[in-house]
Amino acid sequence: MLGISLRLGATTCFGFMAAMIKLGYEAGVSTPELVFYRFAFGLPPLLAWIAWSGNYSAWRTQRPMAHVVRAVLGLATMVLAFTALSYLPLAEATTIGFAAPLFAVILSALVLKEHVGRHRWSAVAIGFIGVLIVMRPQGSDLPLIGLAIAALSAFGVACVTITIRQIGRTESTQTTVLWFTGLSMLAVGALMPFYSGVHEPRVWAILVALGFFGGTAQLLLTAALRYAPVPVIVPFDYAQLIWAVLLGWLIWETQPPASTWVGAAVIIASGLYTLYREHKLGRDKVRAEAL
Template sequence: MASRRPEQNKLAGIALRLCAATCFAGMSALIKLAHLHGMPTIEIGFYRFAFGLPPLILWIALSRNWTAWRTARPGAHAWRAAIGLSTMMMGFSALAYLPLAEATTIGFAAPLFAVMLSALVLKEKVGLHRWSAVFIGLIGVLIVMQPEGSDMPMIGLVLAIGAAFGSGIVTITIRQIGRTEHTQTTVLWFTCLAVLVLGLFLPFYGTAHDATTWGILLALGTVGGIGQLLLTASLRFAPVSVVVPLDYAQLLWAVLFGWLLFADHAAASTWAGAAVIVGSGLYTVYREHKLGRDKAKVEAEAAAG
């Protein structure tokens, strides 16, 4: 018997999304700590997925979706895993070079890239308003990067931009796969393929660790896995337009964790760029919501007529 969709509860959705943002900010801080303990990115990625697998399996078990592993599109999942894994490795590597606040802020450009790619790849109609929001958001990224006079390593900035662009590609890919595949199937295949691929490199990059480092690895994998579950659960209780803006709370946590753990202080240019990026992102969400509402209204009127 199919599980009944839970009733819409915006407060629950908001709370879950805020918790997810906290988890992802904490995971980023733990990744940076792992780098400081001398861990290579590939090993960090492996344990992120390996320790994130138990919460995922628990999620599937609680929902009684025993067929989550079944798919008729293994090739699509392999492609999504290749893009997603490459993107995550770039994002993890960027944290070795950039302060948490700056890396997080640049990462918020991902939805803007997704809008661009939806027009170019999916041939979706993107009007002047959303193109303007994308352009303004990219200006915000440039403000954070400070192409002239920045004291942040260029390799870190390039990796962060690459990760944001890759996240945009992942968004488009998931949107395509989601037309036929269950969310749990997509997450399960991605996690298992990531563990398999990164595990092949572990004999070459794996090193011995002390108890503190193992604790960091266990925490980042668990927190990342729980964050993924909370992110998905938030969409079951509230619409995208309600919960997505709360993702920007991750920036506040990134600033706090950066200050507490690494004595980093966000520059004025970071705050200015973040304001521009967040503003453009919020406007994009608003336009998506408005267009979706207008489309639903037209369809309802056509059905009534």
């Protein structure tokens, strides 16, 4: 229950972070600024986490170039995700983002050479049908560029997932997060003299909230894995859609059309079935090894 609660807390923070991004765009904040302050104001929770755990050597790594690659992919993906929110309502952007696990299955077969059976391939195909339902390529009133950027962002999340799985074989979670934060702040910070602006106190409050919710979500996401296995907590990630719909209605008075709900249901069903197959294959492997 603690693991599930932490995961729900993470999805809640991600939902509010997305809302802060949209509010930031509406206030005239540029993308480099939003990304920079996401890291800058998300750094204190990260450092507090490291201090609380006593892992003061988290900055040490045996694979600096691997972290550089992860930072490049992660930063590019974050820029895409932020930009998509400038074009799309919260619900649609969130729903398309749920396609990331589907891309991850494809990449795990192509990059990691993992076996992907017909059941999971079928789930991937059905999931992408759900994405198409949400995007409504024929007759959609959503901007095509926003839909394309959201889809690219989901693919980027899958790439980052595969990269983290590779790095995680030798690096701790704190090391990975710390290097990603530091390298990203250096890269985006170099752009700040050209993009930073003077903001009102209200806008600064949005930026601080953006960093706080983003940094806290990352910590809760990681902490949840300490108290519950992946198959138990991952399904609760879809609760982020509830927050996206609720915040979109409260702040912007937008309500997703029926096609978004139908597409979300198809994507979530395919994701849960993929998760079930992963869990079942894991149990079968354990039984085989026990015999």
